[in-house]
Amino acid sequence: MSTSRRNILAGVAGTVAATATVGGTAHAADRTGTGSAATGAADAGRPAAGGRTPTKEPFGKLPDGTGVDRWSLENGGIRMKVLSYGGTIQSLEIPDRFGRYANVSLGYDTIEEYLAGTTYFGALIGRYGNRIAKGQFTLDGTTYQLPVNDGPNSLHGGTQGFDKRIWDITPFVDRSGVGLVLEYVSADGEMGYPGTLTVRVTYTLTADRTWRIEYEATTDKPTVVNLTNHTYFNLAGEGSGDIYGHELTLDAARYTPIDATLIPTGELAQVRGTPFDFRAGKPVGRDIRTGNDQLHKAQGYDHNWVFDKGSTDEPKLVAALRDPESGRALRIATTEPGVQFYSGNFLDGTLTGTSGRIYRQGDGLALETQHFPDSPNQPSFPSTVLRPGETYRTTTEYLFHA
Ligand code: BGC
Secondary structure, three states, rough: OOOHHHHHHHHHHHHOOOOHHHHHHHHHHHHOHHHHHHHHHHHHHHHOOOOOOOEEEEEEEEEOOOOEEEEEEEEOOOOEEEEOOOEEEEEEEEOOOOOOOEEEEEOOOHHHHHHHOOOOOOOOOOOEOOHHHHHEEEOOOEEEOOOOOOOOEEEEEOOOHHOEEEEEEEEEEEEEEEEEEEEEEEEHHHOOOOEEEEEEEEEEEEOOOEEEEEEEEEEEEEOEOOOOEEEEEOOOOOOOOEEEEEEEEEEEEEEEEEEOOOOOOOOOOEOOOOOOOOOOOOEOOOOOOOOOOOHHHHHOOEEEEEEOOOOOOOOOEEEEEEEEOOOEEEEEOOOOOOOEEEEEOOOOOOOEEEOOOEOOOEEEEEEEEOOOOHHHHHHOOOOOOOOOOOOOOEEEEEEEEE
């Protein structure tokens, strides 16, 4: 491990381990009422003084008249607003090194803009995050056709993915923190996918400035699942300019190169000696203009990195992002084997964000923890198949600091 990577990723390993095991255990135990083993350890994850139950307010209506709620929650120095539409993070405020808050996630001010948008700002993505080639896959001998919505491919669950659904939301305050439980049942055959998928996602803000996302799903027929969150970060504040000066570290020696339609070729290529090497940490913009076929295909970074750690039972630290000017920084711990790092290439100056400023290329970046794109068609990739009787379970944590 290089020195600079050690600097960026080190020092929080203890915190993450504590959050992952203590917070996670206490949280699950609380909700099922079997909390005895968790009680003592759970104190480490209790809400900061003043941790209040999240509140909701109306945020407009869908065309069919269904109301959309906006939930506000706060704990440990994080302020968050979440829409029942798509489980969307509409706003995420964190302090800089002087305690000044800024909204560090791209978003809109009105439901109408979310309905018209194709950028997935802050959204909960499913049933399958990222692309499935030609919207087709074969499972147990049956071929399924999904709606195609990205060139020849199906992207982020199809035309009406989980980002466009209304989620049932239940607030909570417990020893793990302050949060929301989001629930959605995706019908058998919805967007072409087999099996009724019962999904539960928990957003928790912990006392130690961590936003934890726990994803759970069960099915009544074999299906494929790959859930993630599509927040675009700009740690200097949304609308403040581009993210090319943000320093990014990815603990990945390999990535999945893509074809002209952004589908992985199946190869796990070494990052060494390429613009894709973020192991030592570097500004996002340092190599983004290199004459490189892969960067050219995606108009920047829009690839899946393969974490050296693989899939894990507990979240492990794998990535770090820092804005040197404000000092705002985050680290990512996940159970997932990969991440889609997307450098906001297709933002083109046509959208106006939450604070009334126009978003241009590179004004935000997404780090979508996930299984690899097109896994249902790539036998050598880790499987995304979920069968009846199994529970899909993944966790991702964003640890903020300044
Ligand atoms: C995809 C991009 C896409 C973006 C917004 C990312 O996950 O890989 O190609 O433009 O989401 O839809």
